[in-house]
Amino acid sequence: MSAPTLRRGTLGTADIAFFVISAAAPLTVMAGVAPVALMLGGIGAPVGYLLAGITLAVFAVGFTTMSRHVRSDGAFYAYITRGFGIPVGIAAALIAMLGYNGMEIGVYGLLGSATADTSHALWGIDVPWLPVSLLGLALIWYGGFRSIDFGAKVLGVLLVAETGILVLLAGGVLLEGGASEGLSLSSFSPGNVLVPGTAAVLACAFAAFTGFESTVIYRREARNPERTVPRATYIAVAFLGFFYAFVVWAVIQAFGEEKVVQAAADDPGGLFFSAITAYVGPWAADLMHILIVTSVLASLLAFHNAINRYALALAEEGVLPAVLGRVHPRHRSPYVAGAAQTVLGAVVVIGFAAAGADPYAQLLLWVNTPGMIGLMALQLLAAVAVLLFFRRIPHGEGALRTVVAPLAAAVLLTGAIGLVSYNVELFTGASTGVNVLLVSLVPAVFLLGLLLARRLKRRRPEVYASFAAEPSDAPEGPPEPAPAAAL
Template identity: 40%
Template sequence: MTSALARNRLGVPSVVFFVVAAAAPLTVVAGGATTGFAITGVTGIPVAYLTVAVILALFAVGYVAMSRHILNAGAFYTYITHGLGKPAGVAGALVALVAYNAMQIGLYGGFGAVTASFINPRVGWGISWWAYALAAWTIVAILGVLRVDLNGRVLAVMLSAEILVAVIADAVMLSHPADDGLSLATLSPSHLFAAGIGAALVTAITGFVGFEATVVFSEETRDPKRTIARATYIAVATTGLLYGLSSWSMSVATGPDRIVDAATADGTELIFNLVLPHLGHTVVDIMHILFITSLFAALLAFHNTVARYSFALGREGVLPEWMGRTSRRTGAPAAGSIAQTGLALAVLIGYAAAGADPIVHLFFWVTVTGGLGVLILMTGTSAAVVGYFARHPHDESAWKRLVAPGMAAILLAVVLWVTLAEFATLLGVTPNSSLMWMFPAAYAVAALAGIGWAVFLRVTKPNVYEAIGLGANSVTPTAHRVDAALAGPTRADAGRK
């Protein structure tokens, strides 16, 4: 075992495949968008996707600018540390671990249920959803400790196929509109001021979760300063346009006034039912298979993200040091991978034993909660970008270091506030349900625990505290670690070159 990730394994295409696969385009289109229509009752899901894409493009300006000066697999955690201080950074780290684990584990519910509903009727089996989920869990566990570029190739094949299928489905739906014709009603900006828009926006944000992980792979890329920027913008543009187009296409095919009822009745089968009369059973079966592989691709991508967060925190001593070890043979963060695999297994066993609904209670509730956590992190990171460049302007323009991240912070804070206010609508529960605050409260607990742990480290382990946010420098001798911390980001950057 070593304390360094494998270098120079990933180029722009590989990073794009990782992050867009995590966003899982076909999963979002067939699962997230339709479930969002059904549970929130909001018809403005398409305009919500496009609005979020614009906000995240603004967010990416400062995020990418900071990536040129700080290279660390910790991403959000590291940026918040450098911009808002170590206690805030550790708080962000624990929020990130909760959020990304929620995204990854929640996807097992969707994978198991969709796979069971597709395979069982066709072969006469009665296998439960959790058995299929455990099969996926086994494969993810194996791939998670292998070379990262192998994972990238697996995701490349799956992602290319699912995007192609989504575009074909969109073309079919738009060429066979309902009686309303090619209505633009669901794209109207007026939806942004309607009741329930907070639920629609966080549903949309959940669909983008994963694009920001470009920075998580920065230590394993070739020419990270260019690779990360290009991959981030490509990921935002690709997913934003596809989500907006696909969700609008569904509303055109059903009619904007009937999209909510259709999504409620058909669920994740809506898009397949809409194209079946025009493409036939064979093509739709292929689409179903790609929907399943899309879910698997997202599982694998988020597993890799969680493993690298755990690695970054273990390397710096925030988590147990054994978490900061990688495999000598593959360069993968093996310890973090194994830990995430164990947690996922425990949750799957718990949900299976409780007899919970895998789509509503695991797939939708848990992944949406993960999306809420990433929204919190992006809001904090935008503020951290402003704080960092206020002290270290480097040669970045005012647009990159102040205007764009400042606007992103304000817009994301508004979305976060509206989301929390309408979280009951998002979950499909009554406003007085305890679930409305229980899920968001998990992040408050994680943040407070992170602040408390940072204070504890400052008092009991000052050398570890000084190493927080230093990335690869944190594994150098203690004296160098402290010197690098006092010298600031520029010195740390020089040590990495």
């Protein structure tokens, strides 16, 4: 009897898009980060989100084109291996683990602080953050333990709720005609966009898209992956880019172009709550408090599922311990990888708590920052890998997809990484020494990966030689029916 595998043909385009958009946590990004973007870039901030979306859409052109030629669950590291070779591919795999784990584990701090803030705002109760974060770890473990279609349904509900409250806010502003001076499109004029603060806005905007490329991780579980994966990628990028820009523009109209920057500076954490209270009602602000917590939970579940599938793929490659490659016989989930990731998260969370760290300013921001930079570095490597890959093989793809788009994406992503690294204090609020350490983690892990590749080549040549090879199993077939117990 063969070992259980992930359930094939389970996820459609919408399901995969839910995972990606949920990981971005739109409500949390808007209420928590957009006020900072307004403070830094003024009323031209909405354009920063559009420019970031355009950059990543250009990247997606080459990325999704290459996905038609690469059948692997390893996502970034498989693509990078095809372009650069095995050593860089193994290094990229370690950066991917750093990136996704950093993006998830840090958010447990946000879960604790957001829940504490919500409890205090609604009921006047002060809740300690650590028990909340540990409870979140248990809930997310269970969500990842269950079948992937269970996770897709949960994320679908939570995503509709968090985007719905933002649409409600924007709709209220539009119906009321905005502040006293009325609605205006001045945010999109060159004079308000080409200002010194736009560079910092772009850094915030790129961070808001982190994880969008994880569509490819679900290839094995997707229905007709050659179509659903590219579609989900474009839908996620387009939705996030336009939605972010629209919501930020609506908040500008809510306060007025002359007052919004000062309002954001006076109370960045309360900007969105003040707007929805004024244009919809206090009940909507209370609901937004609750939905921020569920938004964080959705982001955690999406990243948890992505990490588990990366760990599963690396275990199957022989790079990580084989036990992490076990799949649950009923739920068809990488349950051992999920348990290991949960334990790692608990160790980090408890460690920060024991050190007396702030859950938001330190656990979230310090752990998220190298994760964000790591994932952006992977995007850059993948863009260059597309160029190198299509130079090596015969293909019928056009030059726009295989040369122009990946080259443009590489240039733009290089600039984006430079902006984020230069403005890293915006994300961490830390000292120069801490910032240097956090940024240095990514190249340090890359070098560690190169050393691991060298060690594998010398001691386990068969594992090294087969790294990121095309799978030998049969092509993706029709969906497997989900047993009733897994639904």
